[in-house]
Amino acid sequence: MKKLFTSREALLCALILVMTLAVGAIADDFLSISNLLSVYNDTSILIILALGQMLVIITRCIDLSVAANLALTGMVIAMINSAFPDFPVPLLILFGALLGLCMGMINGLLVWKLGIPAIVVTLGTMSIYRGIIFLLSDGAWVNAHEMSKVFMQIPRSTFIGIALLSWISVIVIASFYYFTRSSRTGREIYAAGNSPTAAFYTGIDVGRSQFIAFSISGMLAGLCGYLWVSRYAVAYVDVAAGFELQVISACVIGGISIMGGIGSVAGCVLGALFIGVINNALPVIGVSPFWQMAISGAVIVLAVIASSKAEKKSGRIILKSAALPISKQATLEQPTSKQAT
Amino acid sequence: MQEITKTKWQQPKALFKVKKLPWEFFLILITISVFILSAYASPYFLDPWNLSDATFNFVEKAIVALPLAMLIICRDIDLSIASIIALASVAMGFAAQYGFGIEMIIIIGISVGMLCGLVNGWVVTHFDIPAIVVTIGTMSLFRGISYILLGDQVLKDYPEGFDYFGQGYIYWVFSFEFLLFLIAALFFYFLLHRTNFGRRCYAIGNNPTAAFYSGINVKRHRLILFVIVGALAGVAAVLLTSRLGSTRPTIALGWELSIITMVVLGGVNIMGGAGTIAGVFIAVFLMGIVTFGLGLLNVPGIVMSIIIGGMLIAVIATPVLIKKFSKGN
Numbered sequence: 001m002k003k004l005f006t007s008r009e010a011l012l013c014a015l016i017l018v019m020t021l022a023v024g025a026i027a028d029d030f031l032s033i034s035n036l037l038s039v040y041n042d043t044s045i046l047i048i049l050a051l052g053q054m055l056v057i058i059t060r061c062i063d064l065s066v067a068a069n070l071a072l073t074g075m076v077i078a079m080i081n082s083a084f085p086d087f088p089v090p091l092l093i094l095f096g097a098l099l100g101l102c103m104g105m106i107n108g109l110l111v112w113k114l115g116i117p118a119i120v121v122t123l124g125t126m127s128i129y130r131g132i133i134f135l136l137s138d139g140a141w142v143n144a145h146e147m148s149k150v151f152m153q154i155p156r157s158t159f160i161g162i163a164l165l166s167w168i169s170v171i172v173i174a175s176f177y178y179f180t181r182s183s184r185t186g187r188e189i190y191a192a193g194n195s196p197t198a199a200f201y202t203g204i205d206v207g208r209s210q211f212i213a214f215s216i217s218g219m220l221a222g223l224c225g226y227l228w229v230s231r232y233a234v235a236y237v238d239v240a241a242g243f244e245l246q247v248i249s250a251c252v253i254g255g256i257s258i259m260g261g262i263g264s265v266a267g268c269v270l271g272a273l274f275i276g277v278i279n280n281a282l283p284v285i286g287v288s289p290f291w292q293m294a295i296s297g298a299v300i301v302l303a304v305i306a307s308s309k310a311e312k313k314s315g316r317i318i319l320k321s322a323a324l325p326i327s328k329q330a331t332l333e334q335p336t337s338k339q340a341t
Numbered sequence: 342m343q344e345i346t347k348t349k350w351q352q353p354k355a356l357f358k359v360k361k362l363p364w365e366f367f368l369i370l371i372t373i374s375v376f377i378l379s380a381y382a383s384p385y386f387l388d389p390w391n392l393s394d395a396t397f398n399f400v401e402k403a404i405v406a407l408p409l410a411m412l413i414i415c416r417d418i419d420l421s422i423a424s425i426i427a428l429a430s431v432a433m434g435f436a437a438q439y440g441f442g443i444e445m446i447i448i449i450g451i452s453v454g455m456l457c458g459l460v461n462g463w464v465v466t467h468f469d470i471p472a473i474v475v476t477i478g479t480m481s482l483f484r485g486i487s488y489i490l491l492g493d494q495v496l497k498d499y500p501e502g503f504d505y506f507g508q509g510y511i512y513w514v515f516s517f518e519f520l521l522f523l524i525a526a527l528f529f530y531f532l533l534h535r536t537n538f539g540r541r542c543y544a545i546g547n548n549p550t551a552a553f554y555s556g557i558n559v560k561r562h563r564l565i566l567f568v569i570v571g572a573l574a575g576v577a578a579v580l581l582t583s584r585l586g587s588t589r590p591t592i593a594l595g596w597e598l599s600i601i602t603m604v605v606l607g608g609v610n611i612m613g614g615a616g617t618i619a620g621v622f623i624a625v626f627l628m629g630i631v632t633f634g635l636g637l638l639n640v641p642g643i644v645m646s647i648i649i650g651g652m653l654i655a656v657i658a659t660p661v662l663i664k665k666f667s668k669g670n
Contacts, residue, residue: 062473064598110654110658114658114661114662115661116654116657116658116661117611117612119473119611120605120611120653120654120657121654123598123601123602123605123650123653124602124650124651124653124654125650125654126598126650127598127646127647127649127650128646128647128650128651128654130643130646131643131644131645131646131647131648131650132647134641134643134644135644135647139641139643237643242595245477245480245481248477249477249478249481252474252477252478258471258473258474259471288489288492290485290488290489290492290590291485291488291489292485293481293482293484293485293488294481294482294484294485294486294488294489295485296481296485297478297479297480297481297482297483297484297485298478298482298485299478300474300477300478300481300482301464301475301478301479301482303478304468304470304474304475304478305464305468305470308468308469308470
């Protein structure tokens with residue numbers, strides 16, 4: 001019971017509630033159900049991407065290419081839709097998810113098979129994917145009037161009064177909840193991130209887990225590519241530029257440890273909601289949107305300070321030397337000759 | 342276990358050591374071939390003034406890449422460099438508005454940079470948090486503060502003579518910026534390769550625990566490096582602000598990624614423990630020449646980013662692939 005109240009998730013939940021109520025006290029409309037639903041709807045894409053990123057971070061990697069992946073699939077889909085308006089949209093969505101999956105698999109393969117650090121791989125693929133959008137579109141925009149009605153209508157249509165976009169994110173959350181807690185692959189991802197060496201001896205292919213995490217993250221980015229483009233009814237080269245950092249921030253605020261192995265679906269969703277509520281609340285209480293960046297920056301720093309203390313208490317520090325990434329051990333065993341001389 | 346350590350995370354530098362070929366040699370080879378190709382492809386490439394102009398595009402980034410290489414060798418990273426440049430530039434803009442002299446403006450710019458570095462370093466070392474998370478946070482924080490201070494305005498009341506740092510020439514085609522970069526490169530070469538301070542970077546990067554037990558004050562060392570990175574980001578802010586003659590909150594947006602690309606391309610192990618200033622120095626020119634050469638051929642900037650991104654992966658992957666295939670034989 002005590003754990004329930006002191007956990008990161010409970011703290012975040014309370015913080016979000018207090019924030020929402022405080023904003024509601026200033027502007028009554030903020031607390032109306034329709035507004036709260038629209039805040040959630042606004043945050044849906046961030047939640048989906050943050051969940052994918054969570055898996056990657058848990059395996060001790062990082063995916064900086066999600067936003068570029070999203071923008072590229074979004075552009076491809078929008079271009080197909082404007083060229084062939086009769087092409088069935090559900091197939092188009094499937095195609096987008098597959099395209100995103102392929103891009104995620106490229107990241108994953110480079111990390112798995114070549115052993116290049118994830119940050120280097122995704123730094124590279126980030127600019128490559130973003131550049132390809134320009135090559136495809138020649139810098140042109142795909143605007144609302146070029147998209148078919150069904151294409152734009154799907155995330156907006158409602159089911160029991162809630163937009164389909166929100167429903168999609170709810171489905172993703174539910175399947176992640178199952179995947180991370182009850183599926184074998186999901187548990188392997190945690191094991192691989194917690195201690196790669198131990199995971200290796202248990203018979204888990206660490207590289208394969210990282211590959212799977214990247215693939216899932218890519219697939220969700222592809223799905224979000226469609227959601228983003230149809231929601232904002234525009235596709236251009238700089239769609240979602242810099243969004244990868246917001247996604248990573250959501251994970252960090254949600255308590256996913258960048259050292260791998262720690263993190264829950266609930267924390268991740270709450271981290272994303274936290275950012276979403278701030279983004280939506282600032283204009284309502286009349287704070288200039290220029291404050292938003294500094295606030296989320298300060299929150300990230302405070303959140304990591306808070307979680308660093310939480311992680312220390314759990315005694316992980318004792319195992320720190322044993323839990324060194326394999327790479328560190330590799331460099332230890334083979335000191336380069338320049339340093340030896 | 343042996344198997345994973347053999348196939349996983351092999352660093353290109355270590356691999357090249359096996360073949361007795363330093364990473365720098367490989368880089369120089371690429372740089373020279375790109376240079377020759379560009380000279381062949383465009384008649385304007387070899388003009389000394391054109392080449393001098395080209396240096397302006399990467400010198401400011403390169404100045405930050407040097408200390409960042411040391412920081413990455415120490416297993417840390419700083420993603421907030423571009424935001425530090427922005428905040429330092431905003432501070433200088435306000436200092437200029439209040440009528441401070443040139444010296445004072447520069448001092449303010451560099452001190453703001455150092456202060457930001459100190460914040461990063463303190464949070465990282467005091468709370469023992471991975472640098473990448475902290476600097477993702479401060480990256481938003483520092484640029485966010487610039488946005489709060491400046492909003493959508495522009496600061497451009499810089500005193501006369503301030504433009505010298507970013508636009509002036511010392512002798513013939515050699516700009517002040519470029520010479521400053523050469524001096525900085527020499528300084529960091531000595532600092533990293535010829536002093537105890539530099540040796541300690543490698544010790545910490547290879548094994549922080551062992552470094553601690555051999556009597557190195559690891560936390561202080563990392564803190565100092567963060568401050569040095571901040572200071573050099575301040576210097577870059579002075580050069581950039583002086584060159585542009587104005588400050589907006591979006592100044593140097595996205596630079597952190599190209600600066601890190603320079604460092605990684607230079608053979609610095611992103612997991613720490615290995616890398617040289619010479620490698621970074623050559624990588625800086627490689628990126629500069631590629632960008633300039635393609636620019637002369639009318640290749641748009643965003644397409645260049647494909648090539649640079651591809652280069653980053655290819656340059657790191659090639660040695661790994663060579664090793665894999667030679668092993669198969």
